[in-house]
Amino acid sequence: MDTREIAQKLWEPAKALQENGLAYHEYVDNLTWLLFLKIAPAIDLIEQLPVHLNWRVLLTTPTPSRLAYYQQALMTLRQSAHPSIAALFSQARTQLKNAQELNQLIDVLSILDDVVIDDLGEIYGEFLDRYALDDHEHVVPPRSLVDTLIILTQPQAGEVIHDPVADIAGFLVAADQYIQVTCDYETQPEDETIPTYAKSTLLGIEQDLTRQRLAIMHCLLHEIDDKPHLPVQWGNSLLMERHQVPHIDLVLSSLVSVTDIHHETVQQTQTLALLRHCYRNLKPKGRAAIIVPDSLLHATGHAQRVRKELLDNFVVHTILRLPHGVFYPHQIPAHVLFFYRSESALECTQQVWFYDMRSQSVGFGRHLRLNRQHLMGFETVFGEDCYGTSPRQEEGKTSRWHSYSRQWLAKNEDNLDLAYLQEETHEPIDSIYYAGHESIWTFLESAVAELEDLRDLLGD
Secondary structure, eight states: OOHHHHHHHHHTHHHHHHHTTOOHHHHHHHHHHHHHHHHTTTTTOGGGSOTTOSHHHHHHSOHHHHHHHHHHHHHHHTTOSSHHHHHHTTTOOOOOOSHHHHHHHHHHGGGGTTSOHHHHHHHHHHHHHHHHHHOOSOOOOOHHHHHHHHHHHOOOTTOEEEETTOTTTHHHHHHHHHHHHHSOEEEOTTSOEEEOSOOOEEEEEESOHHHHHHHHHHHHTTTOOOTTSOSEEESOGGGSOGGGSOOEEEEEEEOOOGGGTTOHHHHHHHHHHHHHHHHHTEEEEEEEEEEEETHHHHOOTHHHHHHHHHHHHSEEEEEEEOOTTTTTTSOOOEEEEEEEOOSSTTOOOOEEEEEESSTTOOOOOSSSOOOHHHHHHHHHHHOSOTTSOSOOOOOOTTSSEEEEEHHHHHHTTTOOOOOHHHHHHTSOGGGGTSTTOOOHHHHHHHHHHHHHHHHHHHTO
């Protein structure tokens, strides 16, 4: 089985247990805690556990006493002196009702018995992606989009890389992997191959405790354990004093939230504050790629003032208009902003390049997922320079690639939610997902989902 199939197998018991009262996030919590106990020796953390609390002892504990043993293990590990373990088990409390449910989770983890440790990070990432498809409480950008933003912004060794709403640490893990792959290695006289790069500082903040612990596990499985500094800390970025946040080299983040759907005004205020937090903490030549909901880019009032501040004091060079369905199951339209802080106070935005992936494009969903191939056209026109200074040229009125001057934007209320292709063709290109206009794709998505539910009910 490949990593995706293994991740699917890990997720399979979740629906049945949910019907018995175990919420999806509770399933993921418990599977994560048990996974840590299982692999602690492989990630060199077994010595951080009390000798009587480990996977081997759990398996040899008689079934009637197994749940009580597991509960005691969680309570003990909450007090661990190791930062990552303490964060992983912070406020840990199982909602499993009996030993049979615990045994289901133990049994499903047996699929990992023959998996090499180096593959676990990828499997866990796929597992979290699968969780995001069924859980409707948070919005996770697809990894193909994360990878594209990493490639275009080019994280460097020794940089401070920040995500103020880290969620499950997707951006931080991808940035660390990119740095490891792109750094030079040299062979020492003892024939030991070691990295020669200066260690980067990953600074993620996540205010939801469950997501923070998933982020910690995600990092551990990718060999990111910067004790005593946690790569993802529990807290609220907006409550941190400015002196608590070092000057940032690179911000990578998604500011799209599930509350954008029902509480747009309240969420917009928070998202604007997070956007300001991002650009105000950038150091000179610090750069950013940030996913934001459409509403921030066309709303008037405070949103317009924030856009003006960003355009007038930073260099906004590229904006990517994302297609519909990227955040399935949530239909939240969004853009990606690429910008940097200049070294001179006189340098600001002169021209903004827009790439419209939404117009004249089908929407994405559960069975048509955004992948790197879909993004290659944008990567090509963006160019090789992470500051957007590679040579660029427009490709005609039917192209997705177009630029607007700062003066033009100012005359149009600094609106950054522009549909160039749609305006030129005068056709309802995006009617596939416009409110009240469901397409055949929507009905097909619904029909396939119903068939899958029926298959699960019948036991395949």
